[in-house]
Amino acid sequence: MAEFRGLGFDPAPGHPDSVAEAARRCAAVATSLAEIPTPATIPEWAGRSAQALADRAGRAAAGLSATREALRAASEVLESWAGTLLANRRRAEDLDRRATNARRAVASARDDVEQAETEAQFSPVTQPNLAAARSRLADRQDELDRVLTEARDLERAHHVEATRVAERLTALGDGGPSPETPDLAGIATHLETFSAVGRELGAIVAKTPAVPVTPPTGAVGAFAAALGGR
Secondary structure (H helix, E strand, C coil), X not given: CCCCCCCCCCCCCCCHHHHHHHHHHHHHHHHHHHCCCCCCCCCCCCCHHHHHHHHHHHHHHHHHHHHHHHHHHHHHHHHHHHHHHHHHHHHHHXXXXXXXXXXXXXXXXXXXXXXXHHHHHHCHHHHHHHHHXXXXXXXXXXXXXXXXXXXXXXHHHXXXXXXXXXXXXXXXXXCCCCCCCCCHHHCCCHHHHHHHHHHHHHHHHHCCCCCCCCCXXXXXXXHHHHCCCC
């Protein structure tokens, strides 16, 4: 994991491989649910108890189907997010390299200014050298500021996209429509966002519109852990 010492912060937190693995697990669990046989008619048994059992089995089957489709949809959402996350991580690493170089250039230019100031104290004719050194320092600082601004822009865009992913997973878990744009007013901190992604994915495999169906052991925890963002 990159430390981003040049930038001083991580503008795109997350683990692309973990998210991609969570997407694969979602798809695998959905496939497993598809292999569960649909309850058949119980022969040589009639009456209220038989009807109650048949109704219960039907509701359970509907719940499994809804969960299976939600997991498939979640897999697609997460696969897309893994790609976006990977691209953002690469962009952040490039910005960090540029920031590291820019900081070195600023430090070197600052040393030049200090040297020029010392020389100017003893030789007034070196004043033009001092002015040039100060100009170079200002240019180097401007370059560093531009890189940091790009990193902050990436941070905001990354945060918005992470929130959109969490909202789409929320919609899947609730059976509602998938929102096309995020609610910017609801954005809090990065850690809250990534935790929300994990929580909502866990909710998908725990909720159904019919009878609650227990997901395979460890599925919720594994998915939530993979999407924790840290």
